[in-house]
Amino acid sequence: MPEWPPTVRAIASATDEAITAARSRSETDFADAVRALGAEDSAxxxxxxxxxxxxxxEELHPDGLEGEDVQDALTRAVRSAAEWNSDVDVPGFVEVLTGALGVADTEEKRPSPRPEHAxxxxxxxxxxxxxSAEKYxxxxVAEIQRAQTMEMP
Structure with a gap:
C-alpha cells in the first residue's frame, strides 16, 4: 500500500482480506477480517x-444508474452472500447502497452500515x-484524500 496513514492502511488491508475471504466463501476468515474492520474508525x-x-x-453503468440497476445490485449481492454466509441482513445492504449513492434518509438517525454489507x-x-479489489x-482512498484537500466554498 502507498504511504497512507496507519488507519487507512489498516482499513485497506482488512478490506482486501475481507474481499478475499468472501470470494473464497470462508465464513471464518470473513468474520475475522470484518472484526478487524470493526476495530477501525467506522466513518x-x-x-x-x-x-x-x-x-x-458508475463503471458498470456508464450511461447512468437507474432504480432497476440498484435493485439488481441489491438482489445479486444478497443472493450471492446468502449462498455461503449465514448472517445476511437485507436492510444492511440497502443502507450501504443508499448511503453510497447519497440517497439515504438523512432525517432518520441510523447506525453506520456494518462493513460486512459493503x-x-x-x-x-x-x-x-x-x-481486483486493489485498484478500487x-x-x-485517492478520491477521499482529493476531496479533503479541496477548499469548500
Missing amino acids: QVASIHAEMVRSLL VLIIVDLLVRRKS IRQA
Missing part, C-alpha cells in the same frame, strides 16, 4: 467502502466488473 471505513461501491456502480456488495460488483481501494 473512515464507511467512506472508503462507499466510494468503492459508487465507483464500481464488502459483500463490493465483491459482487467486482465479480461483475471482472476486476486505491481509487477510493
